[in-house]
Amino acid sequence: MRIAIMGSGGLGGYFGARLAQGGADVHFVARGKHLEAMRSQGLRIEGPEPLHVKDVKVTDRPADIGEADVVLLCVKLWDTQQAIEQLRPIVGPRTTLISFQNGVLKDQTLRAAFDARQIMGGVGYVATTIEAPGVIRQTGPMQRLIFGEFDGSRSPRGEALLAACLAGGIKAELSEHIQREIWQKFVFLVGLSGTTTTMRKTIGPIRSNPQTRAFLLDVMREVVAVGRAQGVDLPEDFADRAAMERADNVSPDMTSSMHHDLERGNRLEVRWLAGGVVELGQAKGVPTPLNRAIHDILALHAEGGPHA
Ligand SMILES: NC(=O)C1=CN([C@@H]2O[C@H](COP(=O)(O)OP(=O)(O)OC[C@H]3O[C@@H](n4cnc5c(N)ncnc54)[C@H](OP(=O)(O)O)[C@@H]3O)[C@@H](O)[C@H]2O)C=CC1
Ligand SMILES: CC(C)(CO)C(=O)C(=O)O
Helix, strand or coil, X not given: CEEEEECCCHHHHHHHHHHHHCCCEEEEECCHHHHHHHHHHCEEEECCCCEEECCCEEXXXXXXXXXXXXXXXXXXXXXXXXXXXXXHHHCCCCCEEEECCCCCCHHHHHHHHCCHHHEEEEEEEEEEEEEECCEEEEEEEEEEEEEECCCCXXXXXXXXXXXXXXXXXXXXXXXXXXXXXXXXXXXHHHHHHHHHHHHCCCHHHHHHCHHHHHHHHHHHHHHHHHXXXXXXXXXXXXXXXXXXXXXXXXXXXXXCHHHHHHHCCCCCCCCCCHHHHHHHHHHHCCCCHHHHHHHHHCHHHCCCCCCC
């Protein structure tokens, strides 16, 4: 199975390395200094389960890879359109595409570019970032990939990718409810990213302080209300129980990739996270004042640049 990893940073680099370790034919797409370092030193994962993949197949020209069986889309949301254009030469009629990016609108973007039957849904759980060119740092032991067909079937292509993931030590699951999984992660992520980035703290202190804990919960409740209004099968108390439980069980030093981006002066995905909640809420008449506040507070940082 030829697997192309489009974007080899925190998410794509981590799971691509594990897939390669398990014996899959992995081709990474990277750029800049990260590409050079991967070419000269391979790809290193630091953290609870360190790994060094020495001979990585990596390019900045996806066309060189040839037709892929599976493409894992792992670029930041603002890079999606450019990535899609670069991917066209390696997407044949039998290629499957899965976006493990965050957010709930990503698959719409893929469907606008490719045949909808080629697209499976995906969710990635891991806390990773590019620490230095060629080096990905993982915080905490969490790592999990969930993917599935949007019609709920267990397809041969899903089973094949599952086997490749399991061989690489990835905690992977083939889901029969992938749309709900995508929203469940969205609820947690919007809460985590909105609070850690605006408060500039990791989850530990945020969940321990009653005032910030209540804020986190209310942010996630808004996402649940919007999801339910969109017809997603989310229990009404999903934020209060499952999402809060997840927030309580992750490592206290865990933060969101958006918080890392703020600290580094990178662009932020806030437009698709809290901003996406506001947009989808407006379409259904669901009030989302806290998500609006998060989106507005971060507006001056959304395009990147140093912050005081
Ligand atoms: N990191 C995490 O813990 C998790 C992240 N996610 C989601 O995954 C997505 C990716 O995030 P993350 O991995 O953190 O992001 P990173 O910035 O760490 O990685 C993305 C990588 O893709 C590269 N890239 C972008 N466009 C291209 C291109 N056209 N050609 C070659 N390389 C390209 C970027 O290069 P450059 O740096 O030059 O822009 C960067 O190295 C986001 O939607 C995020 O929300 C989901 C779960 C966990
Ligand atoms: C919440 C987390 C770390 C889980 O994978 C994530 O997706 C992100 O911060 O982008």
